[in-house]
Amino acid sequence: MLRSMYSGIGGMKNFQTKLDVIGNNISNVNTFGFKKGRTTFKDLVSQQLTGASNPTENRGGTNPRQIGLGGTIASVDTIHTQGSLQTTGRALDLGISGDGFFIVNNGNLSYYTRAGNFYLDREGTLVTAEGLKVQGFQPNANGTGIDRNNFGQLKVQAGEVFAPQATNQMSLRGNLRAETPEGEEFDGTLENYLPPNTVLNKFTATDSMGNLHDLQLAYYKSGDNEWTVTLLTPQFNDDGELENYEVEELGTVQFNSGGRVDMENSQLQRIVIDPQNGAEPVNIGINFSQLTQFGNSSNSADISAINGNVEGFLESFNISQTGEINGVYTNGEVRILGQIAMATFNNTGGLMKSGDNLFQVSNNSGVPNIGFAGDGRGMIAGATLEMSNVDLSEEFTEMIVAQRGFQANTRIITTSDEILQELVNLKR
Structure with a gap:
């Protein structure tokens, strides 16, 4: 009877712990990122009354006789299942x-x-x-x-x-029509802007201080499967009016018989610009491998990509x-x-x-x-x-189970107490 009473006390403590865990889960049902807990039980050591015996020729073996001494907490686990995501x-x-x-x-x-x-x-x-x-x-x-x-x-x-980034790379694309007659180099004057059969390509470069420079590339056919590329830099007077262009020949782009760029024989150089404002010279590498010279097509070229930027916040x-x-x-x-x-x-x-x-x-x-x-x-x-992974329906069900388990263990104590009372009354 004393064993049963102590088993009941231990069971009450166990289910009280389970209720504590359930209560903590329910109280955190709306806690972001909360992971619920779970209580598991195990039995305590058992008192050995008799041990097991081996079978003999005349008798079979017997099982051990043990009386359990109650249960205890096996673990209080944290369940790391995924909680639902709330927008x-x-x-x-x-x-x-x-x-x-x-x-x-x-x-x-x-x-x-x-x-x-x-x-x-x-x-x-x-x-x-x-x-x-x-x-x-x-x-x-x-x-x-x-x-x-x-x-x-x-x-x-x-x-x-975001500090200014000077332009140092640009890529060209487009088609320079094969049937184009040979042209002439632009002399930089406004009256000759632009010579016939010249393809113009405008772009903006950025120097190391973030200043913008409007420039132009001019292409004219200078031979069979050969185009000369020049850089046009606008020149302004004191009143800010355009006077003429500074012309710098950058080199030639050679095409093969299939209308593709002949990289080995092309001599197009890098673009180097002196901003004349205290900034570092702008040194731009040119990727012109995407240019073509096909017939019966457009006669234009443009910038497919160019880096560099002004300051930003x-x-x-x-x-x-x-x-x-x-x-x-x-x-x-x-x-x-x-x-x-x-x-x-x-x-x-x-x-x-x-x-x-x-x-x-x-x-x-x-x-x-x-x-x-x-x-x-x-x-x-x-x-x-991420919301809590607590499931209220599951927690309330477990709460009922824990409550009934707690009540059942109290009945163990009261029943054992009644039997002890009967023993005491035997003296009368």
Whole structure:
């Protein structure tokens, strides 16, 4: 009877723990990134009355006789199943679809979270609601890629200046018609603008200070399968009126019998411009391999690509599925500001809850495997948040089971007490 009473007490404690876990789950049903808990039980040691016996020639074997001494908590698990994603429309709300955790730092301590409701502080640092700094990879020097060796806090600074980039590459395309008669070189005067059978190609180059220079390329046929290219630089008087053009011959483009560029025999040189405003000379490499000389086609050439830009200011940003933070500048340029890092673990169930939707590494979680979203990890869903994975119907059902289990264990105690009372009454 004393054994049964203590079994009942142990059972009551177990179901009270189960109710505590259920209560915590229900209270966090609307907590972003929350992972529910689960309680499991196991039996305690059993008291041995008799052991098992071996069978003999005259008798069979007998089973052991044991009396269980109650149950206890086997585990309180954290269930890391996927929560549903709720659209918020806010750029800094990020949900994870799949495995992985965001990494946040508090000084030298690293924490891990699925709650992606992030914010920017006054310095533009990406932080959690508690001010912990979100960790990620920094961009390379020119903002066109990520430096995997540079890991730390991420910043999005409003009004950040994008320095001017001088033009250094341009690509030409188009068709210079094969039937075009040989032309003559432009002499730079307005009266001779432009000689017959000349193809004009206007473009704008940017110097190292961000100043724009309007220039023109002129093509005229100078021989069989040969076109000469000249650079026309407009010249203005003191009143800002166009007077003439400075003409510089850049070289020739040779075509083969199939109308394609003969790169070996072509002698088109780079364009070098002196801005005459204190900026560095503009040195532009020319890719003219896409020019053609076909018959019965258009007679025109244009710029298929040219780099360089004026200064710009950070106007907006967006976050991709892989965590890249892309800044959009007023000059139309897009540059990578950083990439949010994600961590996975061999045993996510081994992580310790630290409060504030945070987890910490434990002895049984394994070390974090840090990298990019989508690279063996879940994808980032922008403008969404991951909801709690608590299912209220399941929790209420488990609550009923725990309540009935608790009541049943109280009946064990009351029944044992009644039997003890009968024993006491035997003395009368």
